[in-house]
Amino acid sequence: MDSKRVHSKDVTAAALKALADRGVTIDDIARIVFEMQFPYNPNLTMDNCVESVQRVLVKREIQHALLVGVELDRLAEEKKLSEPLQSIIENDEGLFGVDETIAFGAVLGYGSIAVTTFGHLDRNKIGKIRELDMDKSDKVHTFLDDMIASIAASAASRLAHRLRDEEERLTGEELNIILNEEMIG
Ligand code: MG
Numbered sequence: 001m002d003s004k005r006v007h008s009k010d011v012t013a014a015a016l017k018a019l020a021d022r023g024v025t026i027d028d029i030a031r032i033v034f035e036m037q038f039p040y041n042p043n044l045t046m047d048n049c050v051e052s053v054q055r056v057l058v059k060r061e062i063q064h065a066l067l068v069g070v071e072l073d074r075l076a077e078e079k080k081l082s083e084p085l086q087s088i089i090e091n092d093e094g095l096f097g098v099d100e101t102i103a104f105g106a107v108l109g110y111g112s113i114a115v116t117t118f119g120h121l122d123r124n125k126i127g128k129i130r131e132l133d134m135d136k137s138d139k140v141h142t143f144l145d146d147m148i149a150s151i152a153a154s155a156a157s158r159l160a161h162r163l164r165d166e167e168e169r170l171t172g173e174e175l176n177i178i179l180n181e182e183m184i185g
Helices: 008-021 026-040 046-057 060-077 085-090 098-123 127-134 144-167 172-184
Strands: none
Touching: 008 046, 008 060, 026 046, 026 098, 026 127, 026 144, 046 060, 046 144, 060 085, 060 098, 060 144, 098 144, 127 144
């Protein structure tokens, strides 16, 4: 076994800390999820959304993307990157798309609803995403806004599938009947 392997617990703790340090709460992201999914499910609660965000935040792919993004934002803020990357990230240059690419890559595990929701959030920044985008202080959020969209889109997709599965859950017997009918037919 690789003795340098980093334990998942440490990665999870670091990802959650990165989010908190950058002023983003789970509720901030859950509110975006609620807005995205409520039109499709009037029984949706904020608790459903908070739980879904928490589940997404324990996924390794999301954590890695978040850690990379937040680290680059932080280094840019501290003016520790080398040029020209320092200026590109600090100014969130229009043609720089690596922030979107990393965030987009992280939603792929959650299927097509996550992909389309991410696209929507990227164009129509809402809630905390808009707040970060409009922040005119000398904070750098070039990667963070896209990562919030990525986490929210993943949580929205996860929720959409979960709620449908719960509504339509088959008993073992029902499943057997369907399988038998299909095999005989
Ligand atoms: Mg960005």
